[in-house]
Amino acid sequence: MKHLFLIVFLSIFSVSTNYSQQNSEKKMVKKVIKTDEEWKAALTPEQYYILRQKGTDRPSEAGYTSHFEKGTYHCAACDLQLFESNSKFESHCGWPSFDDAIDGTVEYVLDKTHGMVRTEIICAACDGHLGHIFNDGPKETTGERYCVNTTSIKFVKAEK
Numbered sequence: 001m002k003h004l005f006l007i008v009f010l011s012i013f014s015v016s017t018n019y020s021q022q023n024s025e026k027k028m029v030k031k032v033i034k035t036d037e038e039w040k041a042a043l044t045p046e047q048y049y050i051l052r053q054k055g056t057d058r059p060s061e062a063g064y065t066s067h068f069e070k071g072t073y074h075c076a077a078c079d080l081q082l083f084e085s086n087s088k089f090e091s092h093c094g095w096p097s098f099d100d101a102i103d104g105t106v107e108y109v110l111d112k113t114h115g116m117v118r119t120e121i122i123c124a125a126c127d128g129h130l131g132h133i134f135n136d137g138p139k140e141t142t143g144e145r146y147c148v149n150t151t152s153i154k155f156v157k158a159e160k
């Protein structure tokens with residue numbers, strides 16, 4: 001019985017090994033741990049729904065989807081720097097899209113909800129839900145598309 005559990009456990013994890021192996025070599029970020037009540041108090045209802053309850057923004061060209069200023073995108077919950085603006089690209093999918101994350105700031109979790117097998121991306125510091133990663137990104141760079149909710153991030157403009 002114990003064996004069976006281990007096999008199931010390993011097979012679930014082997015799917016996301018590609019991503020997690022990349023992660024293990026990267027620098028560790030300091031964990032931000034709050035209770036559910038503390039998150040509820042710290043975030044807007046919309047942020048709480050997306051970041052803590054794994055909600056999804058409606059697809060839109062608003063928010064950060066078509067936003068291409070120079071700067072950095074931080075986690076809206078804990079302020080960890082997640083994405084540089086030079087990783088951002090126009091995907092026409094209705095969500096902000098990046099072809100890479102800042103080293104070690106994003107973790108990858110197998111997500112089998114909604115009848116699909118996807119890889120969820122979460123903030124490495126606070127475990128906040130960011131979105132999902134897909135392999136249909138720009139072929140000339142990483143080939144990956146970090147599909148991120150506008151609500152999960154906040155933009156900080158680069159200083160000149």
Ligand SMILES: [Zn+2]
Pocket residue numbers: 075076077078079080123124125126127128
């Ligand atoms: Zn965070």
